[in-house]
Amino acid sequence: MTLLLALLLDAAAGEPRWLWSRLPHPAVLMGRAVGWADTRFNREGTGRIRDGVLCMTGLGAGAIALGSALSALPGEVVDVLVLAILLAQRSLVDHVRAVARALRHSLPAGRTAVAMIVGRETAGMSEPAVARAAIESAAENLSDGVIAPAFWFALAGLPGLLLYKITNTADSMIGYRTPRHARFGWAAARFDDLLNWIPARLTALMIWALAPSRRSVKAIRAEAPLHRSPNAGWPEAAMAQHLGVALSGPRRYDGQLRDYPFVNASGRHRIGPADIEAACQTLWRTWGLAVFAALLIALF
Structure with missing residues (x-):
């Protein structure tokens, strides 16, 4: 029942600005912890793989300890609130849909909006490139921000949830293969890959289940x-098949063109705001499957 209530609360309330403008969001606090560890143990980018492993071990142990302490509190209110806060369904849909609205207004507005949710260069993006970036972000963050937290909470309660979130936060901050984090961030990136292995494929399965076909599952x-x-790649491939669009493909990072292959290259390349809206509808339909699964868990 806790998972069901948290999914519904997150969908209804999202991330109220009046609250998080006054208090630091737990994700922000996790980011500060990771930033402190990076500064403390990776001085001038000289941290070794062993240092990164020890750092992630300490952060993970702290997350598990905090989750265990919170779980020991009486009642389910704390569990529901913590899980709802760390789910991101409503905020994800709001951010992705904002790109569609901006893109309908103008291409520069669309570029500005999509820059809020992706890390690639957006200045020279075409309308289809903006739409692809928004849809890719929707698919990937559906897995990272909704299905994975729900999965780890269902499996291991608040300790599992907080362990996943601190790992995912660390990966987003130090898991990139930059010179500073090439060795120190290795553990964060690999542990995040491990924790997301099942949720990513589960997310793809849920998207596929909205319109199942033998051809699409083979393509995914x-x-x-x-x-x-x-x-x-799993939720993105599933989203690409579900919408009939081509995703991924070439993009720029730090002034360099990365010639990534298209996912579902035979899908439509000329896409725009309507396709972003279709992706948002898919987010809600997949969320509906998650709610149904949570209801079954609560009943049985």
């Missing part, structure tokens, strides 16, 4: 490995 299995991430 064939195209997911085209993605540079061992996990993100």
Whole structure:
């Protein structure tokens, strides 16, 4: 019942600005903890793989300890509130849908909006590139921000949830293969890959289940490995098949063009705001499947 209530609360309330403008969001606090560890143990980018492993071990142990302490409090209110806060369904849909609204207004507005949710360069993006970026972010963050937290809470309660969130936060901050984090961030990136292995494939399965076909499941299995991430390719391939669009493809980071292959290359390339809206509808329909699963868990 806790998971069901948290999913519904997050969908209804999202991330109220009046609250998080006054208090630091737990994700912000996790980011500060990771930033402190990076500064303390990776001085001038000289941290070794061993240092990163020890750092992640300490952060993970702290997350598990905090989750255990919170779980020991009487009643389910704390569990519901913590899980609802750390789910991101409503905020994800709001941010993705904002790109569609902005893109309908103008291409520069669309570029500005999509820059809020992706890390690639957006200044020279075409309308289809903006739409692709928004849809890719929707698919990947559906897995990272909704299905994975719900999965780890269902499996291991608040300790599992907080362990996942601190790992995912660490990966987003120090898991990139930059010179500073090439060795120190290795543990964060690999542990995040491990924790997301099942949720990413579960997310793809849920998207596929909205319109199942033998052809699409074969295509998802064939195209997911085209993605540079061992996990993100699964929800993106499923979303691409579900919407009939081509995702991924070339993009720019730090002034350099990365010639990534398209996922579902035979899908439509000329896409726009309507396709972003369709992706948002898919987010809600997948969320509906998660709610149904949570209801079954509560009943049985």
